[in-house]
Amino acid sequence: MIPAPAQLRQLRLTEFGAIQGSTALSDPLTLTLEPGTVLGIVGPNGVGKSSLLGAIAHSGIASYGSALFGEEELSATRARRRAQLVSLMAQDHGAPGELRVSELVGVGAWASGRADPGDAVASALARAGIAELQDRRYSELSGGQRQLVQLARVLAQNTPVVLLDEPTSALDLSHQRAVEQIMRGLGNQGRIVIAAIHDLSLALNACTRVLLLDPGGSSHNGAPHEVLGPDRVFAAYGVRTTIHTTPKGRRILAADD
Numbered sequence: 001m002i003p004a005p006a007q008l009r010q011l012r013l014t015e016f017g018a019i020q021g022s023t024a025l026s027d028p029l030t031l032t033l034e035p036g037t038v039l040g041i042v043g044p045n046g047v048g049k050s051s052l053l054g055a056i057a058h059s060g061i062a063s064y065g066s067a068l069f070g071e072e073e074l075s076a077t078r079a080r081r082r083a084q085l086v087s088l089m090a091q092d093h094g095a096p097g098e099l100r101v102s103e104l105v106g107v108g109a110w111a112s113g114r115a116d117p118g119d120a121v122a123s124a125l126a127r128a129g130i131a132e133l134q135d136r137r138y139s140e141l142s143g144g145q146r147q148l149v150q151l152a153r154v155l156a157q158n159t160p161v162v163l164l165d166e167p168t169s170a171l172d173l174s175h176q177r178a179v180e181q182i183m184r185g186l187g188n189q190g191r192i193v194i195a196a197i198h199d200l201s202l203a204l205n206a207c208t209r210v211l212l213l214d215p216g217g218s219s220h221n222g223a224p225h226e227v228l229g230p231d232r233v234f235a236a237y238g239v240r241t242t243i244h245t246t247p248k249g250r251r252i253l254a255a256d257d
């Protein structure tokens, strides 16, 4: 088990948003995320989910407003310090292909200055279920294997804020379930997880809160089953849906026809 970092604090977004070109992508967002929150960001293609994650991580996406972790303004912290606070698994799984898996995951441990990089890499690979890939070249992996390596890199970084951009988009059913458990586990450790998600059933089952970005620029956030109710989903996606519950309590959001 990867130990949780000591500093568990709130993440407060105030009048915050991402900018692409000179355009603000959404109305200003103001929300406070408590330690342990697993927030799913949902909304149609192009609405600004990835940009919002990139803006919080300050990874080449401009932002307006404030993103405060504890007392630290993320855009004003030095890159090295920020890497100890926030990790981002991007949607694009590009990386130097000649690197071996253990080296790439080691970048995560290095970025946050882990004192135990070897242990950090080993436990992150084990947690992502890909220990057997450690000596493989990244360029020789399948799309789903690359996604799991990027997840392991983020786990090795071991930050209190974890940003995941469509973390299950390339994964089979078994690995989707494993990642869902990892997301919940990170939340149970008191970390703040923010994940852009297209699979609305995953958002219902893995997240403690959901933020729905509407194409018009507005947003709704709250309990997953409320935000993903039929009316809001229809307004955002133009699709009639129902939330079904399995005998074991799992929620499935499906189109009505």
Ligand SMILES: Nc1ncnc2c1ncn2[C@@H]1O[C@H](COP(=O)(O)OP(=O)(O)OP(=O)(O)O)[C@@H](O)[C@H]1O
Pocket: 020, 021, 025, 043, 044, 045, 046, 047, 048, 049, 050, 051, 052, 196
């Ligand atoms: N590098 C870029 N330069 C200019 N505009 C961009 C760039 N990347 C994305 N955009 C635009 O910013 C908007 C938001 O894109 P973003 O990738 O954040 O959306 P998204 O909700 O994550 O989409 P998807 O669900 O398709 O991944 C889109 O209109 C997109 O065309």
